[in-house]
Amino acid sequence: MHNDKVAECGEIPASKIGNQWRFDRKEIDQWMKAHATGKGETKP
Numbered sequence: 875m876h877n878d879k880v881a882e883c884g885e886i887p888a889s890k891i892g893n894q895w896r897f898d899r900k901e902i903d904q905w906m907k908a909h910a911t912g913k914g915e916t917k918p
Contacts, residue, residue, distance in 0.1 A: 887901040887905050
């Protein structure tokens with residue numbers, strides 16, 4: 875699944891400005907840490 879589809883579904887933190895999705899690096903890093911399982915995968 876592409877980043878824009880995941881963002882549109884609200885699965886990752888993002889903002890849409892015009893027709894482009896914007897991703898804040900710090901928010902993505904925090905989200906990844908919060909969803910990490912320790913095995914290189916994310917929680918469902």
